[in-house]
Structures are given as C-alpha cells and as structure tokens.
C-alpha cells in the first residue's frame with residue numbers, strides 16, 4: 001500500500017510543472033558557468049566557499065531552467081585580459097605564488113599584496129580567478145554581440161579586488177574588466193551593487209569617469225568592511241556625482257529596502273540613461289547570512305533584480321558575497337527564474353543530488369527576516385533618499401561620449417585625481433590595520449560554522 005502511494009506521489013510530482021511562464025516574449029538569457037570554478041578552496045575555515053556555486057547550479061538544473069537559457073562553458077580569461085585592469089606586478093605575483101612558497105616570502109611582499117586571513121594564498125588561485133573572470137567576459141561578449149539580452153555569471157561579482165592587490169576575498173575584479181569591455185561599444189554603463197558590502201573596487205576604478213555610474217547599497221558605519229561607502233564619496237573630476245552611495249544600518253527589512261531601492265534607481269536610470277547595466281547580486285545582504293546583518297528575504301532581493309530587468313536594457317547579472325551556501329544558491333536560482341520570466345514551485349525538487357542541504361523545509365523561500373533589529377528608522381531612510389536625489393540634481397543630462405574616449409584611459413589621471421584616490425586608499429590602510437586586530441577575533445567565528 002505504502003509503495004503504491006509512493007509511486008502515485010512520484011508520478012504526480014513528475015507531472016507537476018516545475019515552473020510557470022509569465023511572459024509571451026521572454027528575453028534571450030544566457031548562463032555562463034564553468035563548473036571547474038567549484039574545485040578551488042580558500043581553506044577549511046574561510047567563509048568563502050566556491051562550493052555554493054555547485055549548489056546553485058544543481059538547483060538551476062533541478063528546476064530545468066536550462067531549458068530556458070543559452071548555456072555556455074566559458075574559457076578562462078587570458079593574462080592579457082586580466083592586465084586590462086590589474087597591474088603587471090600583481091598579476092605576475094598571482095600567477096607565480098604557491099602556498100608552499102608563501103612561508104618563504106618576505107613580510108613586505110605579503111603586505112604589499114595584501115595577503116592574510118581574508119585573502120590567503122591557496123592552491124590554484126590564479127586559475128580560479130581566471131575562470132570566474134573569463135565567465136564574466138564571455139557574458140559581456142554575448143551582450144555586445146546582441147546574442148543575449150541578459151547574461152548571468154553567478155561565479156563573478158568580486159567587487160573588492162583592486163588594481164594592485166586583492167581585497168575582501170576577491171583577487172581579480174571581473175566587474176571592472178566587464179565594464180571596460182562594455183564601454184568599447186556602450187556610451188554609458190550603470191553599475192548597481194546590492195551586496196551587503198560597499199562595491200569599493202568598482203567605484204574606485206571608475207571614480208573619475210562620467211561614463212560609468214556606480215550605485216552601491218550597503219551596510220556602512222565607518223568601520224564595517226571595507227570601511228568606505230559614505231554618502232559624500234561622489235566621484236571626482238569628470239566623474240563627480242557619478243558615484244552614488246546608499247549607506248544603511250543593521251537589520252534593514254524587505255519593505256524599506258525595496259521601497260528605497262526603487263525610489264532611487266528609477267530617477268537615476270531615467271537621468272543617466274545607461275545603455276547597459278551591470279548588477280552585482282551579492283547574497284550576503286540576505287537575513288541569516290553567516291557574515292551578514294540585514295533582514296532581507298529571497299523575494300525582496302529578487303525584487304531588486306526584477307525591477308532593474310523591467311527597464312529592458314542589456315543586463316549583466318553577477319554574483320558576489322554570500323556565506324550561507326544553501327541560501328546563496330536558493331537566491332541565485334530564484335533570480336535566474338526571474339530573469340527568465342518564469343515562476344518556480346516553492347518546493348525544491350526532491351531528486352536534487354544535494355537535496356539534504358535544504359533541510360528541514362526543502363523550500364526555495366525559507367523565512368530569513370527577523371534575526372536582527374532594524375536600526376534604520378523611517379526618518380533615516382528618508383534622509384538618505386533625499387540626499388541621493390539632491391546629488392542627482394547636479395547631473396543635468398546624460399553625458400555624451402566622444403568616440404575617441406573608447407575605451408576610457410583609466411590610467412591617465414590628473415595629479416589632483418591621483419591624490420584623491422591616494423587619500424581614499426590611505427583611509428582604508430588605517431581601516432585595514434584595525435581590521436587585522438578584528439580578524440584575530442574572527443578566527444573563532446570562522447571555525448564555528
């Protein structure tokens with residue numbers, strides 16, 4: 001009897017569609033994923049787990065979302081491609097250093113390349129970086145050729161990496177490389193970052209450019225990593241007012257986040273008129289993230305992606321932070337469905353090889369809010385919004401582009417611009433020293449989960 005019931009249930013499950021389409025003419029979506037990226041390991045106690053990408057891919061496959069998209073297994077980025085943004089010294093270091101050799105390196109060299117707890121030297125880190133950067137570049141090529149309207153790379157979005165050094169678990173900045181690629185044909189690119197942390201590496205790279213508007217929503221209190229992202233960081237020179245920062249406090253909830261996001265993004269997009277958008281979808285802004293402190297549910301995070309998609313511009317969608325792998329993968333699978341205009345059954349398909357990871361609810365939408373008190377008063381949020389809208393008033397029109405500026409020369413800075421960027425870095429240097437002390441304290445926490 002039991003067996004019959006089981007058979008019936010299995011049949012019923014087989015006949016239940018896993019998703020429902022919502023649009024008559026869905027966009028051309030491409031999914032760029034090299035499974036090799038999950039083979040690398042930052043170290044047993046490190047919170048960044050490339051394994052979360054395997055979980056994401058399993059969910060995407062289980063929900064049969066591959067039927068909806070063009071699938072690509074991209075090649076690695078070449079050294080020349082990495083050198084488009086990163087310095088030769090740094091790329092050579094990444095390429096040659098091994099965990100075995102690290103002990104023999106001078107303290108000075110390790111400090112010069114910011115090697116430590118957050119950014120350890122691990123086996124294959126150059127290959128790992130070239131794989132995720134290669135996937136982002138592949139995605140931009142499909143957008144540029146018009147083969148894709150939306151291109152997804154969940155292994156990308158490593159927004160902290162700097163020209164000369166790694167930072168915050170990020171070695172190569174695939175976002176900067178992708179935007180530089182898009183700028184070859186797109187007059188204006190908008191970068192939107194909804195990771196918990198400030199998108200400092202991308203902001204810095206385009207700080208003097210009016211062709212890239214960077215917009216970052218993040219936790220900010222002056223100390224929280226990476227220490228930057230205050231409202232008064234607005235860009236310099238021609239880039240003045242083209243960097244937008246939305247600093248938030250602990251515990252922001254779905255409603256306030258979505259309302260603030262939409263009320264800021266709508267006028268920004270209308271005014272700047274980007275011809276392409278890059279959205280970084282860091283999952284550490286979800287509630288219950290191992291390193292997080294916001295209260296967002298998966299649907300709310302996804303709503304921000306849905307809203308940006310609704311503008312119908314060429315869209316590069318990237319991953320980023322996210323340290324509770326089961327929720328990272330739920331989020332990115334859900335966002336893949338949004339980008340494909342289909343809605344998924346809440347129940348995770350039970351033939352998923354990694355099904356056990358989604359216990360005890362086996363649902364795509366566990367409740368993730370309510371762990372942390374919301375420290376963002378209505379008044380505070382209104383204040384932030386008003387200040388951003390005020391900054392927007394300084395932008396009279398979308399800047400036109402002289403085609404001779406393509407691609408923009410990111411190295412030809414004036415002395416004043418060099419100084420301003422040096423100041424920003426020095427502030428971060430002090431933060432880094434303070435952080436090293438905190439890192440010691442965090443070792444215990446990393447072992448915990």
Ligand SMILES: [Zn+2]
Nearest residue numbers: 195197284321
């Ligand atoms: Zn983050």
